[in-house]
Amino acid sequence: MLPTTEFALLRRVATEQAGGRAPSLVAAVIRDASILWSGARGFVDDATPDEFTLYRIGSITKSLVAVVVMRLRDEGRLDLNDPLDKHVPGTTFGDATVGQLLSHAGGVGSESPGTWWERSPGGDWSDLSAELSGEDLKHRPGRRFHYSNLGYGALGELVARLRGRSWLDAVRAEVLDPLAMSRTTAQPNGPHARGLAVHPFADVVLPEPAYDAGAMAPAGQLWSCVRDLANWTAFVGGRTGEVLHPDTVAEMREAAVIDDSGPWTAGYGLGLQLVRVGGKRLAGHTGSMPGFLACTLIDPATQTGAVALTNTTSGVGILSLAADLISLADEHEPPLPQQWRPARIDKALLELTGLWHWGPAPYHLRILPNGWLDLAPAGGPGRASRFRPLDHDRWLGLDGYYAGETLTVHRDTAGTPHHLDLATFVFTRTPYDPSAPVPGGVDEAGWRA
Known part of the structure; x- marks a missing residue:
């Protein structure tokens, strides 16, 4: 030193x-x-x-x-x-x-x-x-x-x-x-x-x-x-x-x-x-x-x-x-962060990334360098956890509120990720997507003024 x-x-x-x-x-x-x-x-x-x-x-x-x-x-x-x-x-x-x-x-x-x-x-x-x-x-x-x-x-x-x-x-x-x-x-x-x-x-x-x-x-x-x-x-x-x-x-x-x-x-x-x-x-x-x-x-x-x-x-x-x-x-002498470089990942994971919603709350799903997933609020405090793969479309929570819980990816008939089920919480691409099995259902009249 x-x-x-x-x-x-x-x-x-x-x-x-x-x-x-x-x-x-x-x-x-x-x-x-x-x-x-x-x-x-x-x-x-x-x-x-x-x-x-x-x-x-x-x-x-x-x-x-x-x-x-x-x-x-x-x-x-x-x-x-x-x-x-x-x-x-x-x-x-x-x-x-x-x-x-x-x-x-x-x-x-x-x-x-x-x-x-x-x-x-x-x-x-x-x-x-x-x-x-x-x-x-x-x-x-x-x-x-x-x-x-x-x-x-x-x-x-x-x-x-x-x-x-x-x-x-x-x-x-x-x-x-x-x-x-x-x-x-x-x-x-x-x-x-x-x-x-x-x-x-x-x-x-x-x-x-x-x-x-x-x-x-x-x-x-x-x-x-x-x-x-x-x-x-x-x-x-x-x-x-x-x-x-x-x-x-x-x-x-x-x-x-x-x-x-x-x-x-x-x-x-x-x-x-x-x-x-x-x-x-x-x-x-x-x-x-x-x-x-x-x-x-x-x-x-x-x-x-x-x-x-x-x-x-x-x-x-x-x-x-x-x-x-x-x-x-x-x-x-603080340790320097690791140099960033593009990671080798399974490209099929890319379709899981991006914006998801738990009810009206927006979340971001990212791929970590080791191939794990990170689910965190898009802004502000909230429940965040990392997940590692268990098998096809099933992931295990590693920390935070969802430690030990299972995240399951559900797909539509075309094989596209449709919603996530995480310890009975359903995450959808749009807030309260009526086509997803949102617990309690979604008001038929939808969003209103």
Whole structure:
């Protein structure tokens, strides 16, 4: 990036490291799946950390587990509306659905029973499930957002049972290896930062423990580095390779629940955190474990993302840092729009384009570069959606009011598009065309003064 941009980014990192008294802090800006800039402050073993230095990433682990769950869904092995009991029977929160657990809406307690799992060695699933009690369900499933590490412990066990191998082996084979995240591991292997707590009233540090969390490991066990997390950040932005269909990742980025503890600026999708900052809608996840804070965020609209990792228990505003790096990059060097060029499309689609009317309201139907359709009001606010083809003359709504609804093209005897049926709404070439099956019929006297 330009020297002025790089200095602004480094200054933001340096200010956070000094102000938060972080032993080390490393960060990067990603755009279009490439690292545009990376920088670090502080020291790891008397050396400046780099893109390959490992840090514990905490709850970013949850997002990786969620990808395997969504792969199982796409394969037909489970449904997001399945109760947990169908796949992992015997818990005290078995009525919570898979989708609710993914979005922290299952009402499950935030932590596992017993001692605080983040600072304690963990047993296997049988050990954990034996400790569960009626106290583990805090809210009616679906009632509200309630962040649950315990729920993701259960999702890790679900993955293990349906895949016939550990959750970690499934994540490694289905997510880490395809995304070339070779340094992301359950235990550090190679240069890594040590987790530290910084004394609140003196410039001294205390090493934090780093145990294997056992059955709770799917909630926050993994270690990673900036280089690997750059690939992951691009994945969240939609560059999904063969791991998931882009539509599935877009579904994961949809707000399933919102955090209504204050003005709505944060929500949660299916394994992904969502934040609204400065007009941007960012997706990713934060992570914290004793001695570590981590964050990865991306703006899918600009494909600009950021990663930030530090080895301190508290004191660093890791999410605001990542969001600020994205904003600085886009403000100093906004991405250029793709160059326009004529598209290769099915010419038969051209007869669908142009002016349509929902009652008296005019709409425009356009062909998008990928062969999808865009239906939007001709002017002013209204219901707008994109559609992708299902089969001949049938299209599936992708977003907006008509997400998941079917648009069907009806033709006259000559084969010319006559009207559109969209979730029982009929769109016609002229307002309230009497020759179309307008719901309720059209006054026989027609339009009048």
